[in-house]
Amino acid sequence: MIVWVCYGIVALIILQFCTLLIRIGFFWKNHSNPPSELPPVSVLVAARNEEAYLPDLLRSLENIDYPADKVEFLFADDQSSDRTTEILEHWCALAPNRSFISIGSSQTALYNENGKANALGILAEKAKGDYYFFTDADCEVGGEWIREGIGSFSGNIGLLIGVTQVKAGSMLGRLQELDWWLTLGFVKVATDLQIQTTGLGNNMVISQEAYVQCGGFKNLPFCLTEDLEISRAIQKEGYGIAHQVSLGILVKTKPETSLRSLMRQRKRWMHGMMTLPLYWKVVLGLQTGYYLGLIGLLILMPKVGLALALIKIAIQGLFLNGFANKAGQKINWIYLLFFDFYSSITTLLTILYYFWPSKTNWKARIYP
Numbered sequence: 042m043i044v045w046v047c048y049g050i051v052a053l054i055i056l057q058f059c060t061l062l063i064r065i066g067f068f069w070k071n072h073s074n075p076p077s078e079l080p081p082v083s084v085l086v087a088a089r090n091e092e093a094y095l096p097d098l099l100r101s102l103e104n105i106d107y108p109a110d111k112v113e114f115l116f117a118d119d120q121s122s123d124r125t126t127e128i129l130e131h132w133c134a135l136a137p138n139r140s141f142i143s144i145g146s147s148q149t150a151l152y153n154e155n156g157k158a159n160a161l162g163i164l165a166e167k168a169k170g171d172y173y174f175f176t177d178a179d180c181e182v183g184g185e186w187i188r189e190g191i192g193s194f195s196g197n198i199g200l201l202i203g204v205t206q207v208k209a210g211s212m213l214g215r216l217q218e219l220d221w222w223l224t225l226g227f228v229k230v231a232t233d234l235q236i237q238t239t240g241l242g243n244n245m246v247i248s249q250e251a252y253v254q255c256g257g258f259k260n261l262p263f264c265l266t267e268d269l270e271i272s273r274a275i276q277k278e279g280y281g282i283a284h285q286v287s288l289g290i291l292v293k294t295k296p297e298t299s300l301r302s303l304m305r306q307r308k309r310w311m312h313g314m315m316t317l318p319l320y321w322k323v324v325l326g327l328q329t330g331y332y333l334g335l336i337g338l339l340i341l342m343p344k345v346g347l348a349l350a351l352i353k354i355a356i357q358g359l360f361l362n363g364f365a366n367k368a369g370q371k372i373n374w375i376y377l378l379f380f381d382f383y384s385s386i387t388t389l390l391t392i393l394y395y396f397w398p399s400k401t402n403w404k405a406r407i408y409p
Contacts, residue, residue, distance in 0.1 A: 059356055085117075088116060088118055098176070109136070118143045175243075185289035211298075213297075215373070256274060265309045265313065307391040332388065357377070
């Protein structure tokens with residue numbers, strides 16, 4: 042009985058990846074169309090203690106291919122204790138379409154206990170564009186980022202999700218890169234099927250109309266995953282969500298540099314995952330169940346377990362490679378051989394850490 046349960050779970054996951062592979066191969070939705078008009082847009086970034094990464098972001102913003110008189114760059118310095126304020130002051134003083142505000146102590150938790158949601162809520166009140174582009178201070182955007190974002194809106198779309206790649210250098214970073222591709226691959230397939238998913242805080246675009254209609258970040262309930270909550274608020278108002286995966290809208294972000302920081306990130310994400318609909322919890326639960334089922338097969342039927350593990354790695358690799366190619370990127374297959382081991386360890390540790398009776402540390406702030 043136990044053998045068949047293990048076999049069933051493992052086979053189900055293999056079938057899942059076969060389905061995903063078919064979806065991206067034959068049912069892919071490309072939302073990009075060259076925009077006939079270039080509307081005014083706002084780029085919003087909340088920064089807190091990001092002196093190490095801000096220069097890279099600012100350089101990438103300078104290289105965006107969009108008329109300077111139709112884009113405004115808005116920054117919120119959320120009570121940084123490093124040189125973030127100094128860097129932003131200098132950069133914003135160089136052009137009239139750049140500005141930043143400092144979140145004072147009197148504005149702490151003005152709209153939300155979540156510092157980032159609060160800062161973005163304050164910042165959005167100053168935005169004048171027809172579309173709001175969001176990214177993080179530790180990211181880099183491409184030159185076509187805004188044009189690709191604008192061109193991917195159509196119909197009743199209120200929120201557009203972009204695609205993000207981890208700027209990997211170390212082994213840990215390379216494995217996180219695969220983890221992001223896998224997660225975004227799930228999100229892409231789900232959004233193409235019009236299944237409720239999430240926003241992506243470091244790479245998303247919201248139309249001004251949808252933002253105003255849903256009340257924006259300042260009206261969100263307390264949350265540690267503000268991108269998920271804003272997407273829910275927008276969908277609740279009847280707007281659709283689209284996910285564009287292409288080189289034009291690709292954003293690069295930094296990896297977590299240690300297991301401790303990675304676990305802190307995943308614990309925060311778990312808070313959002315636990316509020317997802319039941320079907321998402323089942324899907325995510327099956328990913329965890331796969332490793333338990335595989336271990337059982339490797340113990341009880343070693344040859345069968347090993348064969349199924351290799352089949353899953355191969356099909357999963359084809360899916361990840363296909364998804365990355367859509368974003369104009371390539372995957373080193375060597376890291377795919379280690380990915381399942383990494384994923385099994387981080388999944389187990391994330392679950393344990395989530396239920397561990399400790400608070401969430403995010404940007405040097407402690408949340409319950």
